[in-house]
Amino acid sequence: MNTRTQEHKNTVILGGGESGVGAALLAKKLGHQVFVSDKGSIAEKYKEELNKNAIPYEEGEHTLTKILEADEVIKSPGIPDKVPVIQAVVAKGIPVISEIEFASRHTDSTVIAITGSNGKTTTTKLTFHILESAGFDVAIGGNVGYSFARLVTEVKKAHYVLEISSFQLDNIQSFRPDIAMILNITPDHLDRYNYKLENYINSKFKIIENQSKKDLFLYNDNNENIINKLKNIKLAPKGVAISEQMIDGNFVVIGDSRFDMSKTQLRGKHNYMNALFAIHAAKALGAKDEAIQKGLETFVNVAHRMELVATIKDVEYINDSKATNVDSVFYALQAMTKPTIWIVGGQDKGNDYEPLFPFVKEKVKAIVCMGADNSKLLEVFGDFGKPMLEANSAKEAVEMSTKLARSGDTILLSPACASFDLFKNYEDRGNQFKDAVLKLV
Numbered sequence: 001m002n003t004r005t006q007e008h009k010n011t012v013i014l015g016g017g018e019s020g021v022g023a024a025l026l027a028k029k030l031g032h033q034v035f036v037s038d039k040g041s042i043a044e045k046y047k048e049e050l051n052k053n054a055i056p057y058e059e060g061e062h063t064l065t066k067i068l069e070a071d072e073v074i075k076s077p078g079i080p081d082k083v084p085v086i087q088a089v090v091a092k093g094i095p096v097i098s099e100i101e102f103a104s105r106h107t108d109s110t111v112i113a114i115t116g117s118n119g120k121t122t123t124t125k126l127t128f129h130i131l132e133s134a135g136f137d138v139a140i141g142g143n144v145g146y147s148f149a150r151l152v153t154e155v156k157k158a159h160y161v162l163e164i165s166s167f168q169l170d171n172i173q174s175f176r177p178d179i180a181m182i183l184n185i186t187p188d189h190l191d192r193y194n195y196k197l198e199n200y201i202n203s204k205f206k207i208i209e210n211q212s213k214k215d216l217f218l219y220n221d222n223n224e225n226i227i228n229k230l231k232n233i234k235l236a237p238k239g240v241a242i243s244e245q246m247i248d249g250n251f252v253v254i255g256d257s258r259f260d261m262s263k264t265q266l267r268g269k270h271n272y273m274n275a276l277f278a279i280h281a282a283k284a285l286g287a288k289d290e291a292i293q294k295g296l297e298t299f300v301n302v303a304h305r306m307e308l309v310a311t312i313k314d315v316e317y318i319n320d321s322k323a324t325n326v327d328s329v330f331y332a333l334q335a336m337t338k339p340t341i342w343i344v345g346g347q348d349k350g351n352d353y354e355p356l357f358p359f360v361k362e363k364v365k366a367i368v369c370m371g372a373d374n375s376k377l378l379e380v381f382g383d384f385g386k387p388m389l390e391a392n393s394a395k396e397a398v399e400m401s402t403k404l405a406r407s408g409d410t411i412l413l414s415p416a417c418a419s420f421d422l423f424k425n426y427e428d429r430g431n432q433f434k435d436a437v438l439k440l441v
Contacts, residue, residue: 112161115169217235341404
């Protein structure tokens, strides 16, 4: 990745979160005139940073006259292109770029960029952990942890492992990762893409649009949306297919190398696929098999994502609160190897639960509906002949599930729904579940 001279000196940043403040710090360091504008409120910790670095900002409004004086606008990923302030900037011919685009112009480090509808955070953290434990000079950021711009400004490393969302890719121009991954593509965020799946797929594929033949592109060979897209484009980078056929029982296999997943915290075929992506990237950068296996074994999975909370009286309690859509729950139930009591529910997002039916029939012994309104769940799953109970809190759900459980069972919180009916967010939901479980010990 080549460092580029930044000619724009008057830089306006829209959005005062981690992405926007990271971009502001980098722009300030480069000697730009910087202004941060956020139509909402800016968190106190970020205001303190902006004040400390003498970076002017506004919150609660966008002063258009000031914004339109910019040579270039850096847009935080949460801001859609269709909002009036962006439309006005574009109409005046001012370039609008993303924070990852801006940061990429000012580093020569190796970039591993990871996108996908599901599994991004786990794969990003696993790739980072394997490389770090193998002795690589590496940092993690992007859509998880610190922004890429902040890393380039404050944490200079030889390698950056970045989780990248479709929103971040929408406003790139020359961003070119040395290793790019597309883990999977399933319908998501379609409201940002005119409700067209094709637009969302195209956004994900922007991760490779600037790659050359010396770069590496890892993709899921079992994902229909990815394979269909690949039929219609000519790949510039070296493409490597990651396939479920590379999973052999509790082992994942790359060439002559076999890695034992039974010694890790990672469960289920979807996590074995995530591991294959991470392992392939690590091997491409020169990590040895022994170091990779050690990294796999010492990796602690992401909180609220298939997180084993405790085993009590031979009953496993798993917190998968981050599973806020049906696709995520599909992988969670697929991973279950023991009779499962499934805690599900919350704010339904128009879910179609039919993909879960085979797993519910085969693996679920009882269902605990945890939500303010469980009517849809009761209707959809009522004919399966499984015991169904309703809970109004995580504590109540855990108590009900525990009474239903027998030795050798698993209690799985994997809601398929948003959390805002009973909880602040999915973290709050997961933490309340964990607290209730640990009080049983």
